[in-house]
Amino acid sequence: MTRDSNTENPRVPSVDRALKILELVSENEMPLGVNAIARTLTISPSSCFTILKTLVQNSYLTSDAATKTYTLGPKAMTFAIKALELRRPFEIAEDVMKRIASKRSVAACVLWRLRPDNHLMVVGTVSGGKGVSIQLDAGHTLPLLIGATGRCAAADLNLAPEQIKDYLSGAQWDNPPPMDAYIEDVERARVDGWAFDQGNFLQGVTTIAVPIPAGDSKLQYCLSVALFGENFSQEFISDLATDLKKAAKKIGTRLFSS
Structure with missing residues (x-):
């Protein structure tokens, strides 16, 4: 998937x-x-x-x-320790992710990290535990602005339309959104605090994403959920986005509280 x-x-x-x-x-x-x-x-x-x-x-x-x-040897141990450090945010967020995944019966709830090389990286994934799920392995990467999480990142990073076009050149979608529509989605996400993708990145899959508040720091993590299907009502999506924003706020408090 x-x-x-x-x-x-x-x-x-x-x-x-x-x-x-x-x-x-x-x-x-x-x-x-x-x-x-x-x-x-x-x-x-x-x-x-x-x-x-x-x-x-x-x-x-x-x-x-x-x-x-x-x-x-010591170098292998260093890699292992670094991997555990990267995994730590997921351990902090996992119980919150499990609650929203179970409550909403989503195919997947994913914690993403924004990498310096302009990619999104999966930190960890949980499923709703009912029916077919989507599994993304930790370490899996995607281009920075792809899908709902990409729109969310573009909004929070305040990227100009020209920058967005550069980032998306060559990005692979199942059903690429028109650039004007994508930019409108980003502007809406900037106001609403969440973004969604209905079948653009992956046909037959709807995703909703929110930034994880990092206080005064720049955006480091995003949280998303994925569901099979593309015909969800706006009310359903908005309600799910509200729950996701609450979950992201809890996770942000845990990750970045002093």
Whole structure:
């Protein structure tokens, strides 16, 4: 149900093997030797040893000379800690997201982070738990101004029409909205404090998004919900947006209160 923001590229075998080695080592509590790793991943011992040596040299793995086994190294640990830090806002927001997702039986409630590279990144997702749901993996990215969340971001960031056109050039939609209509949506979102997308980004899916208040700081996070269908009444959408704004306010207080 999602459009991948990454193009398909051929896999690089050596990189693929290195990643599988890191995954295997991280999943095992006990240190692993080269033969055990090679056997599990069906890699030749010589190739496996060469990759292990490179990972050790770059601090992704640590080797024990006495037992000739390998464990995660300091650089891998640094990545893990950073990932947990990025996940922390979702842990703070999750119970609020679950309540609105359950109350409204939405296909998904998503916490988004605005990245410096002009992309939206999924921090975490919950579903209403009834029927078919939409699952977005943490780390999934989309162009900054795409969909309801994009309109919401454009409104809060006070982007001029010319900037909006530049950001949206090349963006992929199922049913691209006319630029004038999109800009009108942004202006409306600036006044109302929420935005919605009915089948533009993903055909058959309606999304509603709000900014998460960050006090005097610039916009960092948005909250959105997605529902299957495109024929919802304006009253239904407005009521859901009101609930979403209340949820975003609670989350903002938790994230940014001193």
